[in-house]
Amino acid sequence: MVEKCKVMDKKAKVLDAALKLFVEFGFHNTPTSKIAKEAGISSGTLFYFFPTKDELVVALYLDIKSKLGCEITESISQETSFKEILKKYYTTTLDWAKEHRDEFKFMEQFNSSPYLKKIAEDEIQKYVKPLKELLQNAIDEGVLKNMDLEILFTLISGHTFSINQYLIISEPQESKREQIISETFDLLWQMISA
Amino acid sequence: MVEKCKVMDKKAKVLDAALKLFVEFGFHNTPTSKIAKEAGISSGTLFYFFPTKDELVVALYLDIKSKLGCEITESISQETSFKEILKKYYTTTLDWAKEHRDEFKFMEQFNSSPYLKKIAEDEIQKYVKPLKELLQNAIDEGVLKNMDLEILFTLISGHTFSINQYLIISEPQESKREQIISETFDLLWQMISA
DNA sequence: GTCTATACACCGATAGAC
DNA sequence: GTCTATCGGTGTATAGAC
Numbered sequence: 001m002v003e004k005c006k007v008m009d010k011k012a013k014v015l016d017a018a019l020k021l022f023v024e025f026g027f028h029n030t031p032t033s034k035i036a037k038e039a040g041i042s043s044g045t046l047f048y049f050f051p052t053k054d055e056l057v058v059a060l061y062l063d064i065k066s067k068l069g070c071e072i073t074e075s076i077s078q079e080t081s082f083k084e085i086l087k088k089y090y091t092t093t094l095d096w097a098k099e100h101r102d103e104f105k106f107m108e109q110f111n112s113s114p115y116l117k118k119i120a121e122d123e124i125q126k127y128v129k130p131l132k133e134l135l136q137n138a139i140d141e142g143v144l145k146n147m148d149l150e151i152l153f154t155l156i157s158g159h160t161f162s163i164n165q166y167l168i169i170s171e172p173q174e175s176k177r178e179q180i181i182s183e184t185f186d187l188l189w190q191m192i193s194a
Numbered sequence: 195m196v197e198k199c200k201v202m203d204k205k206a207k208v209l210d211a212a213l214k215l216f217v218e219f220g221f222h223n224t225p226t227s228k229i230a231k232e233a234g235i236s237s238g239t240l241f242y243f244f245p246t247k248d249e250l251v252v253a254l255y256l257d258i259k260s261k262l263g264c265e266i267t268e269s270i271s272q273e274t275s276f277k278e279i280l281k282k283y284y285t286t287t288l289d290w291a292k293e294h295r296d297e298f299k300f301m302e303q304f305n306s307s308p309y310l311k312k313i314a315e316d317e318i319q320k321y322v323k324p325l326k327e328l329l330q331n332a333i334d335e336g337v338l339k340n341m342d343l344e345i346l347f348t349l350i351s352g353h354t355f356s357i358n359q360y361l362i363i364s365e366p367q368e369s370k371r372e373q374i375i376s377e378t379f380d381l382l383w384q385m386i387s388a
Numbered sequence: 389g390t391c392t393a394t395a396c397a398c399c400g401a402t403a404g405a406c
Numbered sequence: 407g408t409c410t411a412t413c414g415g416t417g418t419a420t421a422g423a424c
Binding site: 023024025026027028105111112114115147148151154155157158159161162163165170180183184188191 | 299
C-alpha cells in the first residue's frame with residue numbers, strides 16, 4: 001500500500017510536470033529530460049513509469065478527461081429538471097475550465113493533433129454518452145427541438161467551448177462572469193428548446 | 195519575371211507538401227527532409243526559401259488565412275441585407291472548409307498550439323475586423339440583440355466551427371448538407387437576432 | 389537558385405549499478 | 407524503484423560546389 005502510494009505520487013508528479021511544459025512549449029518542444037527535471041526525478045525513472053513519451057502524452061490526456069468527467073457527473077447528480085441539469089453541465093464545465101486552465105489548453109491541443117488517433121473511439125465516447133442519452137430523452141419528451149442528436153450535441157459543445165474561450169481571454173470579474181454564463185446559457189437554451 | 199514565377203512556384207510546392215504532411219503526422223513528426231522530398235526539391239533549397247522550420251510553419255498559416263479571407267471578402271460583396279451577408283459568410287466558410295479540408299485541419303492544429311504566439315495580434319485581427327464592424331452596425335441598427343460584440347463574435351465563430359466539425363465527420367450528401375447548413379443558420383439567427 | 393554532403397546538437401530510450 | 411551514464415538515431419541547418 002505504501003509502495004502504491006509512492007508510485008502514484010511520482011506518476012502524478014510526472015503528469016503535472018508534463019502538463020505544465022506541454023502547454024507552454026508544445027509536445028515536441030518538451031523533451032522528456034525536462035519533464036523529468038521539472039518532476040524532480042531522473043530520466044530513467046520517468047521511463048520506468050511511462051515506457052514511451054507517446055504513452056505519457058496519452059496517459060495525461062486520459063487522466064484529465066476522467067477527472068473532468070467525474071466532476072461533471074458529481075455536479076449534476078442533484079438536479080432534477082432537464083433544463084437545470086443542462087445548465088449545471090454548462091456551468092460546471094466552464095468553472096472547471098477556469099480552475100484548470102492548463103488542462104483545458106492541453107485537451108484542446110491534443111484534440112486537434114494526430115495523437116487523437118491513438119485513442120480508441122469508445123474511450124472517447126465514454127465521456128459523452130451520458131449527455132447524449134440525456135439529450136435524446138429531452139427530444140423525445142418534447143423539451144428540445146426535434147433535431148438530429150449529433151447536431152444538437154455539436155451545437156451545445158461548440159457553444160460551451162467558444163464561451164469558454166471568451167471567458168479565458170477577457171477575464172471578467174466574478175460577478176460579470178456569472179452574468180455572462182447565465183445569459184449565454186439562456187441564448188443557448190433559446191436556440192435548442194422546443 | 196520568369197525568375198519570380200519560378201520562385202513562387204517552388205515556395206508554393208513546399209507549402210503544399212508541408213500542409214499535407216503536417217496534417218497527417220503533425221508538426222514535429224514531419225522532418226524538413228520529408229517536406230523537401232515531397233515537394234521534389236532538396237533540403238538545401240527548402241532552407242533557401244524558409245530560413246527555419248518555424249518560419250515555414252508560420253508562413254503556411256498566414257498563406258492559408260489570407261486565402262480564406264480573400265474568398266470570403268469576394269463572396270459577400272454582392273449581398274445587401276445584413277442577414278444575407280451573414281449567411282453568405284456562414285456558407286462560404288463552410289464550403290471553403292469542405293473544399294480545403296487539410297487547410298482547415300491545419301489551422302485548427304495551429305490555433306491551439308504554442309505556435310500561435312508567434313503571430314502578431316494585429317495580423318490575427320486583420321481577418322476578423324471586417325466581420326466585427328458588420329456586426330457592430332447590425333447591433334446599432336437593432337437588427338441583432340444588443341450584446342457584447344466580442345461575445346457575439348465568439349458565438350458566431352463557435353457555431354460555425356462546430357457545425358463544420360459535424361459536416362466533416364458525418365459527410366452528408368450534398369442535398370442533405372445544404373439542408374443542414376440552412377437549418378443551422380436559422381438556429382444561429384434565432385439566437386442572435388433581435 | 390539548386391544541389392550534395394555533412395556538422396553537430398539533441399532527444400528518446402536502454403543498461404546496469406545500487 | 408531510482409539513479410547515472412551513455413548509445414544510437416534523427417533532425418535542423420550550414421558549407422560549398424555548380
